Amino acid sequence: MQPNSAIINIAAYKFVTFDDTEAKRPVFLDKCNELSLKGTILLSPEGINLFLAGVRDNIHAFLTWLRSDARFADLEVKESLSDDQPFNKMLVKLKREIITMKHPLIKPELGRAPAVEAHTLKRWLDQGHDDDGKPVVMMDTRNDFEVDVGTFDNTLDYRITKFSEFPEVVASHKDELEGKTVVTFCTGGIRCEKAAIYMKDVGYDSVYQLEGGILKYFEEVGGAHYTGDCFVFDHRTALNPQLEPSAQTATCPNCKNAVTPREQLAPEYIAGQTCPHCPQH
Structure with a gap:
C-alpha cells in the first residue's frame, strides 16, 4: 500500500x-x-x-x-x-479549446468515434489484426518531441509540431490506410478523441481512439508493444510503463525540451545547461 x-x-x-x-x-x-x-x-x-x-x-x-x-x-x-x-x-x-485543433465543427460532446480498450488493443497487437482480420495501424497524434521519448512499436508518426497540423496531414495519407484499422492515441486520450472524429468525417472507414490514452494503457496492461517512456508536461518529464517517473529522460532547463538517453550522449548535451534541441545547435 x-x-x-x-x-x-x-x-x-x-x-x-x-x-x-x-x-x-x-x-x-x-x-x-x-x-x-x-x-x-x-x-x-x-x-x-x-x-x-x-x-x-x-x-x-x-x-x-x-x-x-x-x-x-x-x-x-x-x-x-x-x-x-x-x-x-x-x-x-x-482557452478557446481544451486541445487546439482549429476545427470548431469537431464536437466530441455530440458523439465520440469508436474507442478500443487497452486489453482489446493488446490482443489485437498480439495477433497482428483486429477481430475482423484487418491489419492494425497505430497512429500517434502527439507532437514530435513527445513521440521521441517513447511510442508504440511500428507506429505512424507524421512529425507534427502542433495538433492543428494534424487534420491536413492525416487527410493527405488516407489512401495509404485503405483496408486497415487505425488506432489513434495520445498521452491521456484528449487528442485522439478529436483526431478519430475528424478522421471519420474525412472518410476513414475503420478508425478507433485508444480509450484513456497511453497512461491508461500502461495502467491496465503495462508496456506491451510500447518502446520507451511517455512524456508528461511536468517536472517528472516522462513516466515508464509502471507509471513511475523515468530516471532516463531529462528536461533541458534552457529550451525546456525532453532529452532522451540517446540525446544525452551527444556532445551538445551539458547536464543542467544545454542540449541538442537548443537553438544555438
Whole structure:
C-alpha cells in the first residue's frame, strides 16, 4: 500500500458545454489553493482539461467538489504517484479549446468515434489484426518531441509540431490506410478523441481512439508493444510503463525540451545547461 503522504498526480478531461468559464476561473483557483494543489486546469467552452498534484486526501476532496457539478459528475481520472510535487504553481487558464485543433465543427460532446480498450488493443497487437482480420495501424497524434521519448512499436508518426497540423496531414495519407484499422492515441486520450472524429468525417472507414490514452494503457496492461517512456508536461518529464517517473529522460532547463538517453550522449548535451534541441545547435 502506498503511503498516504505520497503525491498523487491526476490527469482528466471532459468535452462538455461549459459556458461560464470566466466566472468559474477564480472559483477553481481558490478551491485548488485551499487544498494546496498545484498544476494546470484549462477551462474552455468545449470542456475541461486538468493536471493536478497533491496529497491523496486533498485530491479526493477536489474531485468530490468538482463532481458535485452535474457537468463533471462522471469525470474519469488517470492517476500516478511521485515522491515530490512535480508542479511549481497552480494555474487556471481560459482557452478557446481544451486541445487546439482549429476545427470548431469537431464536437466530441455530440458523439465520440469508436474507442478500443487497452486489453482489446493488446490482443489485437498480439495477433497482428483486429477481430475482423484487418491489419492494425497505430497512429500517434502527439507532437514530435513527445513521440521521441517513447511510442508504440511500428507506429505512424507524421512529425507534427502542433495538433492543428494534424487534420491536413492525416487527410493527405488516407489512401495509404485503405483496408486497415487505425488506432489513434495520445498521452491521456484528449487528442485522439478529436483526431478519430475528424478522421471519420474525412472518410476513414475503420478508425478507433485508444480509450484513456497511453497512461491508461500502461495502467491496465503495462508496456506491451510500447518502446520507451511517455512524456508528461511536468517536472517528472516522462513516466515508464509502471507509471513511475523515468530516471532516463531529462528536461533541458534552457529550451525546456525532453532529452532522451540517446540525446544525452551527444556532445551538445551539458547536464543542467544545454542540449541538442537548443537553438544555438
